[in-house]
Amino acid sequence: MSGNAPRRPGEAGRLLHLKGWLVPVLLLAVWQYMAGLSQAHAHAFVPLQQVVEAARQLILSGELWLNLLGSLQRTSTGLVIGSLAGLALGILLAFSRIALTLVSPLFHSIRQVPLLGLTPLIALWMGNGEPAKIFLVSLAAFYPLVLNTYEGLRNVDPQYQELGRILGFNRLLLFRRVLLPAALPSIFTGLQQAVPFAWITALGSELLFNAGTGLGSLMMTAEVGARMDIIIVCAVTVTLLGMLMSYLVGALANRVLNRGTVKTG
Amino acid sequence: MAVIGEVLTGPADRPRRSLRLNPAVLAPLVSPLALLAIWYWVASREIFPEQILVPPGVVLEAFRELTESGELQEHLGISLYRLTLGFLIGALSGLIFGVLLALSRQVRDYAGSLFQALRQIPTLALIPMFILFFGIGETLKVVIIVKATFFPVAVAAWDGVKGIPTQYLEVGHLYRLKRRDLWLRLVLPAAVSPLLTGIRIALGRSWLVLVAVELLAADSGIGQMMELARQMMRLDIVMVGVFVTGIIGFALDKGFRLLERLLLRGRIAEKTT
Numbered sequence: 001m002s003g004n005a006p007r008r009p010g011e012a013g014r015l016l017h018l019k020g021w022l023v024p025v026l027l028l029a030v031w032q033y034m035a036g037l038s039q040a041h042a043h044a045f046v047p048l049q050q051v052v053e054a055a056r057q058l059i060l061s062g063e064l065w066l067n068l069l070g071s072l073q074r075t076s077t078g079l080v081i082g083s084l085a086g087l088a089l090g091i092l093l094a095f096s097r098i099a100l101t102l103v104s105p106l107f108h109s110i111r112q113v114p115l116l117g118l119t120p121l122i123a124l125w126m127g128n129g130e131p132a133k134i135f136l137v138s139l140a141a142f143y144p145l146v147l148n149t150y151e152g153l154r155n156v157d158p159q160y161q162e163l164g165r166i167l168g169f170n171r172l173l174l175f176r177r178v179l180l181p182a183a184l185p186s187i188f189t190g191l192q193q194a195v196p197f198a199w200i201t202a203l204g205s206e207l208l209f210n211a212g213t214g215l216g217s218l219m220m221t222a223e224v225g226a227r228m229d230i231i232i233v234c235a236v237t238v239t240l241l242g243m244l245m246s247y248l249v250g251a252l253a254n255r256v257l258n259r260g261t262v263k264t265g
Numbered sequence: 266m267a268v269i270g271e272v273l274t275g276p277a278d279r280p281r282r283s284l285r286l287n288p289a290v291l292a293p294l295v296s297p298l299a300l301l302a303i304w305y306w307v308a309s310r311e312i313f314p315e316q317i318l319v320p321p322g323v324v325l326e327a328f329r330e331l332t333e334s335g336e337l338q339e340h341l342g343i344s345l346y347r348l349t350l351g352f353l354i355g356a357l358s359g360l361i362f363g364v365l366l367a368l369s370r371q372v373r374d375y376a377g378s379l380f381q382a383l384r385q386i387p388t389l390a391l392i393p394m395f396i397l398f399f400g401i402g403e404t405l406k407v408v409i410i411v412k413a414t415f416f417p418v419a420v421a422a423w424d425g426v427k428g429i430p431t432q433y434l435e436v437g438h439l440y441r442l443k444r445r446d447l448w449l450r451l452v453l454p455a456a457v458s459p460l461l462t463g464i465r466i467a468l469g470r471s472w473l474v475l476v477a478v479e480l481l482a483a484d485s486g487i488g489q490m491m492e493l494a495r496q497m498m499r500l501d502i503v504m505v506g507v508f509v510t511g512i513i514g515f516a517l518d519k520g521f522r523l524l525e526r527l528l529l530r531g532r533i534a535e536k537t538t
Binding site for chain 1: 292293294295297300317318322375376377378379380382385386387389392394395396397398458470473476477480481486488490491492494495498503504506507510511513514515518
C-alpha cells in the first residue's frame with residue numbers, strides 16, 4: 001500500500017482533494033435544504049446566501065472591522081502585559097528559591113480555577129468594562145509564560161553554565177548569553193500556547209461581559225436578535241484569525257530560533 | 266479568630282506527621298497562610314466595603330450555609346452530571362473516530378480535511394450558535410462539552426495509533442500473534458499514553474467551557490450559582506464558587522494523572538514480565 005502511493009502522486013493528490021470536498025459540500029447541501037423546509041427551519045439553518053449577504057453588510061458598514069479591532073486590541077494588550085509579567089515571574093522563580101517556595105503554591109492554586117470561572121469575581125471587583133477583560137486576557141497569557149519560562153531556565157544543560165563560568169561570565173552575562181538563549185525555545189512554546197488561549201479568552205470575556213466592542217459582544221447581540229447569519233460570520237472570523245495568529249507565532253518562533261542556531265554555529 | 270483556627274487546622278493536619286522528618290514540607294504553606302492572614306486583617310480593618318472584600322469568616326459561613334441547605338451539592342451535582350455525560354459521549358466518539366482516522370485511508374480521505382477544519386473552531390465561539398440551535402436547556406451544555414471533548418480526544422487517538430512503531434506490528438507478525446492479541450497487547454498499549462494525555466487535557470477544557478456556558482446561559486449548576494450571586498452582589502457566594510470550581514478542576518486533573526500513572530505502571534510491569 002505504502003509502496004503504491006508515491007508512484008502517482010498527482011492523481012492521488014487530486015482524488016484526495018475531491019474526496020475531501022465531498023462531505024463538506026454534502027453537509028452544506030443538507031443545510032441549505034433544511035433552510036428551505038420552512039420559516040421555522042430557516043431561523044436556525046439560515047440560507048447560505050443570507051450568510052454571505054450578512055458578511056457583505058458587516059464588512060461594508062464597517063461593523064465587522066470595528067468589533068474585530070476591539071477584540072484584537074484587547075488580545076494584544078493582554079498578551080503584552082501577561083507575557084511580560086509571566087516572563088518576569090518565571091525568571092524570578094527560576095533564580096530565587098525563596099520566591100519559588102513563597103509564590104509557587106499560590107500560583108498553582110490560583111491556576112486551578114478555570115479562567116472564565118473568575119469572571120463573576122472580577123466583575124464585582126473591576127466592573128464589566130475594559131480593565132476586567134484585559135485582566136482576564138493577561139492571565140491567559142501569564143500562566144503558560146510563567147510555566148514555560150521557569151521550565152526552560154531550569155532545564156538548561158549544566159554544562160552550558162559551566163562553560164560560561166569558565167569563560168569568566170558574570171551573572172548578568174551568564175543569563176543574557178547562556179541561560180536566556182538556551183531557554184528561548186521553551187519560552188516560545190509558552191508564547192505559542194499563550195496566543196490562541198488569549199484570543200479565546202478575549203472572546204469569552206466579551207461573551208460574558210457583554211459591553212463595548214468585540215466579536216464576542218457582536219455575537220451575543222446577534223444571539224439576542226436570533227441573527228444566526230451574523231453569528232456564523234463572527235464564528236468564522238474568530239476561527240480564521242485564531243489560525244492566523246497561531247501560524248504567525250509559529251513562524252516567528254521558527255525564525256527567531258533558527259537565527260539563534262546560525263549564530264552559535 | 267475562631268475562624269482562622271478552623272482554617273488552620275485543615276491544611277496543618279496533614280504535614281504534622283512528617284514534620285519531624287522534614288520541616289520543608291511546611292514551607293509551601295507559608296504564603297497561603299500569610300495571604301489568609303493579610304486578607305483577614307485587611308477585611309477586619311474595614312478599609313474596603315463588604316461588596317469588594319468580605320472577611321474570610323463570611324466566606325466560610327456562606328460555604329457552611331450553602332452545604333447545609335444542600336444548595337451547593339445540588340448545583341455541583343448538576344454540573345458534574347453534565348460534565349460526565351458530555352465527556353463520556355465526546356470521549357468515546359472521539360476515540361472511535363480518531364482510531365478510524367488513523368487506520369482507514371477512506372475515512373481520512375473523505376473526512377480528514379473537514380475534521381481538521383472543524384477542530385480549529387474554538388468551542389466558546391460556538392456557544393451563541395448552539396444557543397440558537399438548542400435553546401438554553403440541558404442539551405446545550407451536553408453538546409458543548411461533547412464538542413470540547415471530541416476533537417482533542419480524536420486528535421490524541423489519531424496521533425497515538427499513528428505513532429505506534431511499525432516494528433511492533435512486524436514483531437507481532439513475526440511471532441504470529443493473533444489479530445486480537447496483536448491489538449490488545451501491542452497496538453492499544455502503545456497508543457494509550459498519548460491518548461490519556463489527550464483525554465486529560467480535554468477534561469480540563471470541558472470543565473472550563475462548562476463553567477463558562479453555565480455563567481452565560483443556565484438555570485442551575487455551579488456557574489449559574491456564581492452568576493446569580495454576582496447579580497445579587499454576594500461576593501461571599503461568588504468566592505465559594507471560585508474555590509469550588511478550582512478544587513474540582515484540580516481534582517479532575519490530579520485524579521486523571523493518577524489514573525495515567527496507574528495504567529502506565531501496569532503497562533511497564535507487563536513489559537518486564
